[in-house]
Amino acid sequence: MPGIWAVIVAAGRGRRFGSPFPKQYTLLGQESILSLTLNKFSRHRLIDGILVVVHPEDIELFHQSCPDFSASVRLATGGDTRQESVFNGLKALEQDPPSSVLIHDAARPFIKADVITRLIEKAASGEASIAATPVVDSLKFSTGMIIEKNVNRDGLWQAQTPQAFPYEMILSAHRQASDRNDFTDDAAVAEYAGHPISLVESGRENIKITTPDDLILAKNMIKQTDTNG
Template sequence: MSGTWAIIVAAGRGSRIGADLPKQYLKLGDSSILALTLDNFLQHSNIDGVLVVTHPDDEELFKRECSEFADKVHITFGGATRQESVLNGLQALESMRPDVVLVHDAARPFTNHDVITKLIHAGNSGKAAIAAFPVVDSLKQVSNNIILKNVDRNGLWHAQTPQAFPFDVIRDAHFAIEDLSNYTDDAAVAEASGHQISIVTSGKENFKITTPEDLVQATMTINNRQTKEYKMAKEHQMESRTGFGYDVHCFEEGDHVTLCGVDIPHIKKLKGHSDADVGLHALTDAILGALCEGDIGTHFPPSDPQWKGALSDQFLVFARDRVLARQGKIIHVDVTLVCEKPKIGPNRELMVTKMAEILDINPNRVSIKATTSEKLGFTGREEGIAAQAVATIQLPSAD
């Protein structure tokens, strides 16, 4: 046995809604009701598989209205009643042997993922549980449009789906009952077999689309959702920026160089107002360039004594934080060091780790390369080191 499967019951005709198609194939926005329901369950991280119980006459309808899910779900045919359809679904899952099964109405496309998660947890704990919400309106018993008496609503709940069960529990309960036509939901079948059912509080948003009024409400719900999603997409629309940086420092007497945040033993050191980390300076300029916020000298002028001997990771942290302050993200950085000596290869991994740590990004987003100038120019004469850097960032669109 393994995992959690959902049975989506979609074999009904939905005659009360008064449409030419079974209601589960009616459109809400650009998608059918059934497609929205399937997408909701397939998007849940704890659902391992989905079985759709369809009507034998609806094969072409399913292929047309749920084509994007044809390779993602399993299909079986339903029976004359809802409970017979569920039984067919349970039999179809025998070979899958799931730990937990959730039975759900195709015409409830707005089930909250938190409710699904709680139901799965109940099933994995060996319990049966259903989505439901408490009755809040006053209840009246009526005959011929005349109120006979008030009904106490305390302890009364609206039963919904999904309804979750350990697979063996609900399968055996269906097999044990000869006539399933007297039962309106799976919880009633399980209760009749002696099982206790618990409640997971859901809400009115998990309504079943049954009448034309329900269809209007569902259309309003999907329109509101799409409007919110569009606004959020606009608010969070990102654009990519690329910046380039270049820096040079000459050698002077010393015993080590600092490159990309790492001290490397050498017979000389790099000359500069700060620690002269040519790699971090070039990268700082690349990020500031992508931000269109000047360069390292703009923010840390050499004429300012407070930066005398400063560690260059301070400059890179500043550039990083400027990206974050603008709700941006550093996607990738690439530094090329140009020198004859010292050798960069033995220190490359440590440099990558150090720069990733400073930038607070994954090391697989950091590239450090080295090359020589084939003995040409000031780097070829070992008079200094040059560095080039490219930074790719994302920022909220300025449009």
């Protein structure tokens, strides 16, 4: 299979979103969030294949909400944490390994094609890299509801996905990290395994739909793209 594969993690339960079924299956305009995300990768000329990590109870929901992708994507089973879901997805590609993978959250349907391209270029040259955006708000540290400290935002970035890696690099990093279960992204797993990671600047539109408020924002963003092309 050598080539570039997207691993889309879609096995979360969406607790903060709080709908009766996982948020990635919610409609945003005509399509589910997951289907919109899958389109971003299937339409990209440099992506050779897509693997979707799905919760075992959601298989039917997946086929109903992503009919265009039922036949064309590979499926793997999710785990209890995002870290486990990614590891399962990577292991599912082991038989015929791709050269590089882009690991992406199903809940980020606004990823731009040029960011995907820049991440692929880095991975193709053997580098690990992640989509990220500079922090714009002022930051405060507090353990209760009283500010204990101002935090200088200089040099701080918000990590997004996709996160792109040579396949063997990230698979072995996940093996090393599998005694722990607290890594919230794959850059943290790669850092734990000692790899340097580059930043690829992405826009603030690449939100992760996490709460019901994010869905309102996302619906407005979809309307804008419908009107402006």
